[in-house]
Amino acid sequence: MAEIAFPAPDPEILARRDAIVAGLARLVAPECLITEADGRRPFETDALTAYRRLPMAVVLPRTTEEVSAVLGFLNAEGVKVVARGAGTSLAGGAIPQEDAVVVGVSKMNRILDIDYASRTMRVEAGITNLAVTGAVAADGFFYAPDPSSQLACTIAGNIAMNSGGAHCLKYGVTTNNILGVKMVLIDGTVVELGGDALDAPGLDLLGLVIGSEGQLGIVTEATLRILHAAEGARPVLFGFPTSEAAGAAVAAIIGAGIIPVAMEFMDRPAIAICEAYAKAGYPLDVEAMLIIEVEGSDAEMDATLKRIIAIAQAHGVTTIRESRSAMETAAIWKGRKSAFGATGRVADYICMDGTIPTGRLPEVLRAMEEIATGYGLRVANVFHAGDGNLxxxxxxxxxxxxxxxxxEAAGNDILKLCVDVGGCLTGEHGVGIEKRELMTHQFAPVDLEQQMRVRAVFDPAWLLNPAKVFPLEGRWQGR
Amino acid sequence: MAEIAFPAPDPEILARRDAIVAGLARLVAPECLITEADGRRPFETDALTAYRRLPMAVVLPRTTEEVSAVLGFLNAEGVKVVARGAGTSLAGGAIPQEDAVVVGVSKMNRILDIDYASRTMRVEAGITNLAVTGAVAADGFFYAPDPSSQLACTIAGNIAMNSGGAHCLKYGVTTNNILGVKMVLIDGTVVELGGDALDAPGLDLLGLVIGSEGQLGIVTEATLRILHAAEGARPVLFGFPTSEAAGAAVAAIIGAGIIPVAMEFMDRPAIAICEAYAKAGYPLDVEAMLIIEVEGSDAEMDATLKRIIAIAQAHGVTTIRESRSAMETAAIWKGRKSAFGATGRVADYICMDGTIPTGRLPEVLRAMEEIATGYGLRVANVFHAGDGNLxxxxxxxxxxxxxxxxxEAAGNDILKLCVDVGGCLTGEHGVGIEKRELMTHQFAPVDLEQQMRVRAVFDPAWLLNPAKVFPLEGRWQGR
Structure with missing residues (x-):
């Protein structure tokens, strides 16, 4: 990726800032509107920290009605809007621009209803991912998508990015676990998409909204599918002499039709970094490690593990270590989930998020290594191997x-490689600003145009998160 | 439902029929174009046999390129198009109109690729659902969605209706099992949506297309997710003294977090009809029966069944019978899957397809009975209880x-009841023409308008399956 371009702010909008802020002040309580520069500062970037832009103002509404009033006003004024959950986007999806207002959902974080008999839960969309599971864990239930940022990230952000997580191999990503949403369109109209029950008639606008990166509207409430936790779960560490061998073992396990709950890959650099941080007992003498988690009764876990171990052995596994306690399990997952943070302690890094067919894993691991070496750089690999999300x-x-x-050039080449083997630019981090210009490598012009035409139905003036997802050049004439 | 209205055919189009047919004859081989009335007759209705309209012509292209040429031509001529798979729609989704051309995909039925390592399969969309599983069954794999019509229905039709089936409780419906499609837009443009890997960047147009009932384009190829079959599977019959007790047991099983592979409900009338046909050993002395299928190793099945049996006993189960052989299992499923056909031998019927939150099952069963009795009619209930699809x-x-x-009035009331308890008009049969006018009960005008505006992006002149899904009155001004 070359330096990412931001559109120049619109001087006409900047000149009207005082009137715009005054208008917002009439719509929400003082504690819901941030206008001072110091207060706006925390909102100028997200987890893609290399870029930052200070927004005109930040609004944190408390109700759907307030979101509706705010969007209706900003739309009438022609002001751009950047929706924000917790700002944990790794692709710059929540980075604002100087002539935009940030509308955050963090104050809307209540649980509205829990219905175990229907296995659903209704929440305000600003609730954090972990708080959802926290509210039902005592009754043995959980919400399946579990991004590494789950302590901070919101359901609204998960919906915007169609977030995944380590356990999505078995349980699916966000789009498989949301039954309905309440969403505010840019003109203030409130729509209900999906519902409390399976499927819904007519067009699947819910599916369209999930993963749309804040460009179709602002989601304020969601009905989530919750699941009952398995009887037991056990992560097992498998060490391999080469990355290719570990990759081939993953492809063989999937090819044999086994679906563990999680199948995570780390190479030697990632193992060393995470072990130093989490003290999880990761093997330091191997080139690659898989964390494979199975679940069920002890008998079920033993039976599944037996099949997995046989495949691992056929691929030259050198270390096998099962977790024997809840504490050990927690340490194993702490190591994996803190991978990005732990890496940040030893170096700056760009985290890519390509997705490939699992069968191509060994060759892609080899090719990525060659790309990095070609640029004189090191790569640490840590990813959701089971579903091919690198x-x-x-x-x-x-x-x-x-x-x-x-x-940035190496990252670029790696993502193109993912596309070329039949995969795609992003698994769960989104396109954001980071991969915007790469979309032309993934999609033919006609495919992109169709997406932009659909986008324009929701946001004709292109006010919602406008600098993201679609290449700046060649945007559909309708916008 | 009152008598369903069809729009009057456009006399200007009818007058140009010879020229239109001649144009089509230039685009496809003679054996791919049906113009004689006798030949068109089989295409005048679908499985909602109460309504029929003879189309102007029927085209059965052999390639995506031919579909593209045919649609491009018909679009230029302003001729309506009704896409058709196998014509098994229960909601009239494939019933044509006199001024429309039927474009069927039945000649496009090849398997293009099977990739076990990536657990995917690429097919032409006219292949039947059962042929997909048939192609990989010997290797231990299967394609999960399994509508009762699976012997005849096509993947194209499954995609159009987002079809489910008895085993979708565990494995999800069509939208959870399709990774990508090739689709022809009304102007002949060929687009690729989704891909071979998990998720895809940008807007989820694939999710939008699945369930869109032939109104956004014609799908000609699809990449399917295939799964490995479990070690074993065992259906168990549970007889209950009342429908409410069976419904409460379903809600309790789901509420306890157990997800069997299938959980099917039949009441006394349905049991009698299906047992007379399939000789499956269904209990005839109970008011309601659940077929609950568990899968896995013998130990896993025993453990899951033990929990299910305990719940069933708490709800007054009077009969429990496990399948003890593959032949018995086949008979049990034959009985269930032939329910509609077997009912057709004893009476005419309307099959409804409402979906409700599973927790509301007992009260909805009671209310449906009251509705039918109020109209002096009998109802036979046979449905996917586990996911609330009635x-x-x-x-x-x-x-x-x-x-x-x-x-028809009773059916109308039952669907409204489903919507009123938080469910929806259709689980898997689609809206078609049957439930078109009921969409206003499900959706607010603003929600419907948003769907129609998105639809218009794909088909601005409203030529694709035009009389379906959206109410004839109050269609969005843009069409």
């Missing part, structure tokens, strides 16, 4: 502009 | 217009 971390020094440029 | 069969005599009117 997260190579390209390590570089942010204070060395040449190294940053090489890192 | 299929009440309202029995009536098609030669008694008064009884037919009462049956």
């Amino acid at each position: 997260h190579p971390l390209i390590l570089y020094n942010i204070n060395d502009p040449d190294e940053q440029a090489r890192a | 299929h009440p069969l309202i029995l009536y005599n098609i030669n008694d217009p008064d009884e037919q009117a009462r049956a």
